[in-house]
Amino acid sequence: MAVRAVKQERAERTRAAVIQAAAEVFAENGFAGTSVMKVADRAGVTLGAVYFHFRNKEELARHIVAAQPELVVPPHASRGLQHAVDVTLAWAYQLLDNPVLRAGARLVWEQEQFTPAEENSHQQWTEIILEDLRAAQTRRELRAGTDVGKLARLVVNACTGAQMHSYVESGHLDLPQRVEEIWSCLLQAVAVPSAVKRIELGEGRGRVARADCA
Secondary structure, eight states: OHHHHHHHHHHHHHHHHHHHHHHHHHHHHTTTTOOHHHHHHHHTOOHHHHHHHOSSHHHHHHHHHHTHHHHOOOSSOOOHHHHHHHHHHHHHHHHTTOHHHHHHHHHGGGGGGTSOGGGSHHHHHHHHHHHHHHHHHHTTOBOTTOOHHHHHHHHHHHHHHHHHHHHHHHTTTTHHHHHHHHHHHHHHHHBOHHHHHHOOOSGGGTSOOOOOOO
């Protein structure tokens, strides 16, 4: 049993190293410019070790894209419209330091090469934002007649566009500011005045505070 546990732990470490390496290489080179060999070299493992966990480059890319929402964790508990805001701000701020999120952002540009249209990241994120907007509707935070399906797609489209422009113009450094600008405009258009007053923006809604080093 002990030997099996050691092997399993080693396999889990290898898988994590492969995912981390793949994220770094995808973020730097995109899908087309990445090879399994480059991933193996970056991870410091054999090609066989990569193929043991992932059948091909496409499966690696799909895994990284699918894992994005699990990595975006807002620093504060919230519901409804505030949670929708917090998710997008957490994504924008945490992407700056997280290679897996950066890889996902880069792979968005080429996802038609490895993901079916009905499973792409836009659909994935739209469902997440839509759930929050439905809650906001129940909490009477949105103006009457707001189409939450269209609004969810608009938020995701706007954030995707902001991410692409931010990458080109600042290497993502100004992405959080761009996302805040999106919400500053949208909230005035779709939220009731009382909700607009309550919604908080800013770094504190997106970045996890780091403990001071002793």
